[in-house]
Amino acid sequence: EIVLTQSPGTLSLSPGERATLSCRASQSVSSSYLTWYQQKPGQAPRLLIYGASTRATGIPDRFSGSGSGTDFTLTISSLEPADFAVYYCQLYGSSSWTFGQGTKVEIK
């Protein structure tokens, strides 16, 4: 079973700053299998990035995904007030899906 580890647990930043979120898999995986979501309090998750680097429909270009093998990154180039939320990475493998534990991006 592949384990996903997100870091940091919490990221305290100010609007306009750059956010870099990490998602590490316990073994090498296909980039096609890596997905990122955003979740705000009381709301369902929203698909941000699929295939490690492709933005979903309607996602602003300040969000970008990168990485391969075991290390993947979600970058928010300049934080907007609406971006303060929890972010999850997700991995498909062996007919099951696994979520990371999440990174909370909070206002500093």
Next chain:
Amino acid sequence: QEQLVESGGGVVQPGRSLRLSCAASGFIFSNYGMHWVRQAPGKGLEWVAVVSYDGSKKYYADSVKGRFTISKDDSKNMLYVQMNSLRVEDTAVYYCAKWGVYYGMDVWGQGTTVTVSS
């Protein structure tokens, strides 16, 4: 637009059963696999189960295997999960989600809350 609406949540005693439903609209339901994902209070997301677009393949998280059954009715555009032998640790908001591009979930419902408590 594409929409999912869950229903059927509630308070149930340990060991009892509950069936959740998810009504889909705005897309060709029979063309897509569907997931259930849950979130315990204050916790992260946990994948629960998936059914393939044609209903022929079903996969489950180890935590629910043998107790939960996922199904879809394409004639009604409905997704279900039958939850038996419920445990306190099954308490969560349950979301249905559409299997979109690649291996992501591109449409989510608003969730329905299940509380397992004596």
